[in-house]
Amino acid sequence: MDIKGKLIIIGGAVDKGSFTEGHFDQDVTKNLNFFETGILRRLIEESKHNNESRIEILxxxxxxxxxxxxxxxxxxxxxxxxNVGVFDITKREQAADPEIIKRLEVADVIMVTGGDQLRLTSILGGTLFQDLLLKKYQTEEFIYAGTSAGAAAASNNMIYQxxxxxxxxxxxxxxxxxxxLIGGVIIDTHFVQxxxxxxxxxxxxxNPRILGIGLGEDTGLLITNNVTMEAIGSGLVILVDxxxxxxxxxxQIELGKPISINHLVTHxxxxxxxxxxxTHKMHIHTSQYADDLGVPTDD
Structure with a gap:
């Protein structure tokens, strides 16, 4: 199936400016440089209607x-x-509420926050809300963005402990x-820290067929059509192949014993x-060997 949606998975601690700091300055220019270059800015730019897109926070x-x-x-x-709203879903029955479903139907972006990914899947798994979310991601120009727990839960299989x-x-x-939302990968967050x-x-x-994705804080991946992954944000993404x-x-070993692995590839x-x-091919944007490969440099 050709996936029409985009997936933005973030390792947690997204830089939203200085809103969590005790002395937030109302002059935006005096805060962190997030507003021009950060992940949430990119989320808006990638959305269907840019600043006019309907964004729902889950x-x-x-x-x-x-x-x-x-x-x-x-x-x-x-x-x-x-055009931003907040889904307040704390019980499974709310995930079938007609008003909530109607709001999801017209949403262009859903931003799934951090917390406990097991709480997220146990409340939403198998509900009308999840079914519609998957359908929109597969068939529409829709963005699923998740940070921390919201990122870890995006794949078919997730680490929860x-x-x-x-x-x-x-x-x-x-x-x-x-x-x-995506198969063939497993995602971990707050990875480097x-x-x-x-x-x-x-x-x-x-299961060596699954690609491990480790996301640093304020770092993420923009995944287009469940094929192309681009690193975004300020830190590092580790891939384990x-x-x-x-x-x-x-x-050969019992539970609780150390695991040995020979020849595990990382990027x-x-x-x-x-x-x-x-293709499982990586491209370094500012490669020091670009000239040797006959590829133009960025300069």
């Missing part, structure tokens, strides 16, 4: 939904978005079904770098 994963929703509304307003320190002990990483590389290693060695694994002890992307999910 706070289901959060324990403080009202506060989180208000932050995003404020940030998007400063960026010029004129596992400490960083013990992530390479067999059985320590817990995986369940996600929201189902919380040292979660081991969580992706175990996820990938258990298990297709060339030569050996492991995974099935590191920064802003504007791209990766093709069909």
């Amino acid at each position: 706070t289901t994963a959060s324990k403080i939904p009202k506060e989180v929703g208000a932050e995003y509304v404020k940030a998007l307003a400063h960026l010029g978005a004129k 596992g400490s960083s320190g013990e992530a390479l002990l067999k059985g320590e990483v817990k995986i369940t079904g996600g929201m189902g 919380r040292g979660r590389i081991g969580r992706l290693f175990q996820s990938v060695v258990s 298990g297709r060339e694994i030569k050996d492991t002890n995974l099935t 590191v992307l920064s802003k504007f770098d791209t990766y093709d999910l069909t």
Whole structure:
């Protein structure tokens, strides 16, 4: 199936300006440079009607939904978005509410906030809301944007538990079904800051066909047609490719024992770098070898 929608997955701690700081200055120019170059600006630019797009904030994963929703509304307003609402869905029956479904039908973007991805999937999984969300993503010029829990839950399979320190002990990483927008990948967030590389290693060695995606904070991927991934934001994206694994002890050891892996391939992307999910080829935007390859430089 040709996917018409776009997916923006973010590693958490999105820079929304300085709205969470104690001394927020009303003069936008004195705040962080997010307004010109950041992820939310890119989200608006990629949307169907730009500043006129209908954007809905989904706070289901959060324990403080009202506060989180208000932050995003404020940030998007400063960026010029004129049509923003908040879905307050805390129970499964609300995911079939006719008014909420009608709002989703006309939405151009849904921004899924952080929190607990298991809370997100357990409330929305198998509901009319999820069915419509998937349909819109597959058939319309619609953007699903998710940060932290909202990003981790975007794929068919998601990590929902596992400490960083013990992530390479067999059985320590817990995986369940996600929201189902994209297959063939598994996503982890707050990746660099919380040292979660081991969580992706175990996820990938258990099924090397799946590409592991580790998203740093205030960093994300713009995925178009479920094929082309472009790094956006200020930090790093780590890709873990298990297709060339030569050996492991995974099935020979007991639960709780360390996992060995031979020849696990990793890639590191920064802003504007791209990766093709069909060819598994990475392109570095400012490659130092561009001239040697006969590719024009950016200068």
